[in-house]
Amino acid sequence: METLSPQLQTLKDTLADQGVKYALASFVDIHGMCKAKAVPIAHLGQMMHGSELFTGAALDGVPQEVSDEEVAAHPDPNSMTILPWNPEFAWFASDLYLKGKPFDACCRGILKTVLAQAAEMGFMFNLGIETEFFILKESEDGRVHPVSDRDILAKPCYDLQGLLDNYAWVDEIVESMNRLGWDVYSFDHEDGNGQFETDFAYCDALKMADRLTFFRLMVKEIARKYGYFATFMPKPFANRTGSGAHYNMSLADLETGENLFVDPDDARRCGLSSLGYQFIAGVLRHASAICAVIAPTVNSYKRLVARGSMSGFTWAPVYVCYGNNNRTNMLRIPLGGGRVECRAADISTNLYLGAAMILAAGLEGIREGLDPGEPHTENMYNYSLEELNAKGIKMLPRTLGEAIEAFAADPLSKAVMGPLMYDAYVNFKTQEWQEYHNHVSDWEIQRYLKFF
Structure with missing residues (x-):
């Protein structure tokens, strides 16, 4: 059982009460298209702290080599959106991190900088x-x-x-x-x-x-x-x-x-x-x-x-x-x-x-x-x-x-x-x-x- 901060525990309880089974740590490629991993709600805390890793070289326009360390998705809790067509999923827009720091080529991070x-x-x-x-x-x-x-x-x-x-x-x-x-x-x-x-x-x-x-x-x-x-x-x-x-x-x-x-x-x-x-x-x-x-x-x-x-x-x-x-x-x-x-x-x-x-x-x-x-x-x-x-x-x-x-x-x-x-x-x-x-x-x- 993961130990959560009061804010994350409240979020987890709220999602569970609404019947959400899975959370999506989502980000975009160069086209602005959604990429994600699905995580059971039981592991929501890990996901919110960047547990989900992605090989950038597998995606369009994410400038990484196959040999590079994976980027980690850090979800923004304020972006939480329950899928209207499938309310068993909750979607989170995420910022990408590399080696514990914001990834320079993260589209969302670029906008946040400006x-x-x-x-x-x-x-x-x-x-x-x-x-x-x-x-x-x-x-x-x-x-x-x-x-x-x-x-x-x-x-x-x-x-x-x-x-x-x-x-x-x-x-x-x-x-x-x-x-x-x-x-x-x-x-x-x-x-x-x-x-x-x-x-x-x-x-x-x-x-x-x-x-x-x-x-x-x-x-x-x-x-x-x-x-x-x-x-x-x-x-x-x-x-x-x-x-x-x-x-x-x-x-x-x-x-x-x-x-x-x-x-x-x-x-x-x-x-x-x-x-x-x-x-x-x-x-x-x-x-x-x-x-x-x-x-x-x-x-x-x-x-x-x-x-x-x-x-x-x-x-x-x-x-x-x-x-x-x-x-x-x-x-x-x-x-x-x-x-x-x-x-x-x-x-x-x-x-x-x-x-x-x-x-x-x-x-x-x-x-x-x-x-x-x-x-x-x-x-x-x-x-x-x-x-x-x-x-x-x-x-x-x-x-x-x-x-x-x-x-x-x-x-x-x-x-x-x-x-x-x-x-x-x-x-x-x-x-x-x-x-x-x-x-x-x-x-x-x-x-x-x-x-x-």
């Missing part, structure tokens, strides 16, 4: 994520389709019929989120057939990163219960809108909780404070490097195009600029002000790393008192490339290859990630781009095989 820098400046980083995803079914011939046979509109955004046809699984996801205390305030059918979005309350960035990590696991498992599958691929269909994960960001006073981005007397009439504009300027300065982390896959850049969906514009930004309540900018200040929305991020993002990069850039803008210039209120998609060049507006990276080059060249990247994760990220993503670049696609076969 959050500590913000705290030294008196700031708390609040973050809300708009979660877009597809739920699909697979036919016997291997093709995938929306769950509802009526989900065939050319412009399906906000389609009530499509939403109601999917009510059973949507309701289970929303009910699960609310039981976890996430406070869902809306959900809808999005702009792609089979695509949906949930919107829930913002919170501090570490908690939100834990929640998004868990959310993707939960949605996949609930969809599977109904015989469907969920995908968080950014752009699964060439002619449909991709799935974003818009970062809605603000800084709050660490002591009072007051939103420091609010200014109703803003001379630029966006409702944003000078601190918020400085934050924006820092993000714009490092936008290309940030893009490699908030849009981290080859497929991400099929979403970051101005046009390409049957309903018209893709709603994804392609230019490094900001504006008011205008969805054609990378950074948008929604109606009412007080927050900044980054629209370039997609749902495949590893939020621990993405939030760390974008926060660090924003803090740099504040430290240096940068100014982003005047907001763009016009439709940025309507400008020609020549007109954009004349205005000094740059494009976001057009491929993962371009994004990784920008990431590798920007000193902010190594400063945020640390040398170990910086090298691992550059090497892993460079290899991903090279493998894609060397792949001969169906498009090439159809276009060239019998042509030449």
